[in-house]
Amino acid sequence: MKLLIKAPAKINLTLDVLGKRSDGYHEVEMVMTTIDLADRLELNEVKEDKIAILSHSRYVPGDERNLAYQAAKLLKERFSIRQGVEISINKVIPVAAGLAGGSSDAAATLKGLNELWQIGLSVEELAALGSEIGSDVAFCVHGGTALARGRGEKITKLPPPPSCWVILAKPSIGVSTSEIYGNLDMSRIQHPDTEGMIQAIMQKDYEGVCQHMGNALEGVTFSKYPEVLHIKKQMERFGADSVLMSGSGPTVFGLVRRESRLHRIYNGLRGFCHQVFAVRMLGRS
Numbered sequence: 066m067k068l069l070i071k072a073p074a075k076i077n078l079t080l081d082v083l084g085k086r087s088d089g090y091h092e093v094e095m096v097m098t099t100i101d102l103a104d105r106l107e108l109n110e111v112k113e114d115k116i117a118i119l120s121h122s123r124y125v126p127g128d129e130r131n132l133a134y135q136a137a138k139l140l141k142e143r144f145s146i147r148q149g150v151e152i153s154i155n156k157v158i159p160v161a162a163g164l165a166g167g168s169s170d171a172a173a174t175l176k177g178l179n180e181l182w183q184i185g186l187s188v189e190e191l192a193a194l195g196s197e198i199g200s201d202v203a204f205c206v207h208g209g210t211a212l213a214r215g216r217g218e219k220i221t222k223l224p225p226p227p228s229c230w231v232i233l234a235k236p237s238i239g240v241s242t243s244e245i246y247g248n249l250d251m252s253r254i255q256h257p258d259t260e261g262m263i264q265a266i267m268q269k270d271y272e273g274v275c276q277h278m279g280n281a282l283e284g285v286t287f288s289k290y291p292e293v294l295h296i297k298k299q300m301e302r303f304g305a306d307s308v309l310m311s312g313s314g315p316t317v318f319g320l321v322r323r324e325s326r327l328h329r330i331y332n333g334l335r336g337f338c339h340q341v342f343a344v345r346m347l348g349r350s
């Protein structure tokens with residue numbers, strides 16, 4: 066049997082860091098939502114007791130470092146599965162970009178193999194397993210829009226944000242999440258208004274969503290990679306309604322409602338930026 070499954074990227078509408086924990090992680094509060102930019106995974110059952118990763122992208126690890134591999138291994142070990150699986154990853158989401166591409170591949174693998182191997186886990190159980198792989202995997206299992214707390218694994222579902230376009234621009238650099246968290250100075254953080262964002266989403270208030278976007282990691286990434294700040298300024302200048310860096314970066318996204326403006330911003334960014342996408346928010350899981 067084989068199964069095809071989509072693994073969508075996420076953006077952070079807010080990202081707040083509340084403190085450093087004794088386990089080396091940071092306590093965070095983030096409003097995240099999935100967007101229509103997705104990797105495509107094909108899961109093929111094989112008789113041999115093995116996990117194989119296939120991908121045309123040179124940025125995708127083909128071994129146990131791959132988060133999809135780790136997801137399959139976790140299920141195999143936890144539920145004593147003897148069958149194997151071949152996982153083909155058609156990579157569309159830029160890698161190491163702040164868009165949770167690897168985490169989403171892991172989440173899709175958990176969900177797909179849960180079906181293929183008829184394990185019968187609930188979404189909550191899959192999310193709990195996912196959080197053993199990485200902080201963003203639990204959110205990716207749920208998808209849609211949510212508040213993520215703890216180190217990212219405590220999920221409270223939210224309604225979809227008001228509909229709009231999302232333009233994403235990724236410079237040619239990749240960013241290490243642990244390096245960005247590692248360089249964070251807690252005394253200099255600019256905290257976003259998470260509650261204000263949640264209220265704006267609840268009230269379907271597009272201007273409120275735009276006003277309350279904020280990311281406590283922007284300062285660290287901007288000072289290390291000034292080209293990320295440059296892209297943010299350009300996107301603002303081209304007329305996006307609100308612009309923010311996603312996750313630890315370097316991808317910058319802008320929200321836009323008017324389609325005429327969307328084309329202008331897209332074409333303007335294409336002139337100097339490595340990868341540019343215009344997609345819709347998915348909003349719901």
Ligand SMILES: C[C@@](CO)(OP(=O)(O)O)[C@H](O)COP(=O)(O)OP(=O)(O)OC[C@H]1O[C@@H](n2ccc(N)nc2=O)[C@H](O)[C@@H]1O
Pocket residue numbers: 077080089090091092093095162163164165168198199200201202215216217242243244246247311312313314
């Ligand atoms: C910043 C965020 C925002 O959504 O995303 P990305 O930029 O990676 O997309 C996440 O917090 C990233 O989640 P994820 O990429 O899954 O992180 P993990 O693999 O669990 O952790 C990588 C490293 O980041 C640091 N880390 C991660 C999460 C957290 N709450 N505190 C941390 O300090 C730790 O140094 C950890 O070793």
Ligand SMILES: Nc1ncnc2c1ncn2[C@@H]1O[C@H](COP(=O)(O)OP(=O)(O)O)[C@@H](O)[C@H]1O
Pocket residue numbers: 124125126130131132133154159160161162163164165166167168170171240242312313314
């Ligand atoms: N399936 C995967 N797709 C992309 N990257 C992966 C995958 N599995 C492991 N990785 C590794 O995870 C790291 C972070 O990648 P990614 O999830 O794309 O970024 P981010 O955490 O910034 O959203 C990369 O260094 C990459 O080598």
